Amino acid sequence: MKKSYYVYEPGNIYRINKFLSTSNKELKDLGKAWLAISLAFGIVLGGLNIKFLTSFLIAAVAVGLGFLLHELSHKYFAQRYGYKAEFRSFDEMLFLAVIMSFFGFVFAAPGAVMIFSNVIDKRKNGIISVAGPLMNIFLALLCLGLLILINGFSGALDILNLGISGLLNAKIIYAILAIGFLVNSWLALFNMIPFWLFDGAKVFKWNKIIYFIVLIISLALVFLI
Helix, strand or coil: CEEEEECCCCCEEEECCCCCCCEHHHHHHHHHHHHHHHHHHHHHHCCCCCHHHHHHHHHHHHHHHHHHHHHHHHHHHHHHHHEEEEEEECCHHHHHHHHCCCCCCCCCEEEEEEEEECCCCHHHHHHHHHHHHHHHHHHHHHHHHHHHHHHHHHHHHHHHHCCCHHHCCCCCCHHHHHHHHHHHHHHHHCCCCCEEEEEEEHHHHHHHHHHHHHHHHHHHHCCCC
């Protein structure tokens, strides 16, 4: 969701290519965040009953991937530009997300990509920031496209309008694609808020045309489909 500054404590480093790397610490934090988000949304979607395993699987794929790929998109471009950048989980917020799920809602702030630099170029910071919402838009369109491919446009709309209970009783692939579309559309829009530490604030500061293009696409996905 946001990029911050942090003490660099990576542990063992694993280099993926000439600029992209990860570490034991990052892999551990990614695992914690994915598990907690999947658990929290699984509880909200299906409750602690016979449908929990189904809802947990749906949440792990449709919701967990949306959050984590958003953050990893920030990381990719940050490291592409030569910055030290790794994902760090917010353990207190993960715990809170799970606790809140028992009350029927989730405030999800699983963590963020930390950029270990005191100065970031405005253009590079804007590109790093917009990468997350663009990933969510891509995932939303991918889910929608697959739904349309399988069921046709009208059939896809019918599935999207089933509601949570209806989706949990539908084929699991339909539930994953429908919830994946809905969650990623909202994540893209939410992160384009142009204030505070949101991605939108950095994108707006860098390039207002790109900001409004991404914002309009996000609004269309949320409110017009």
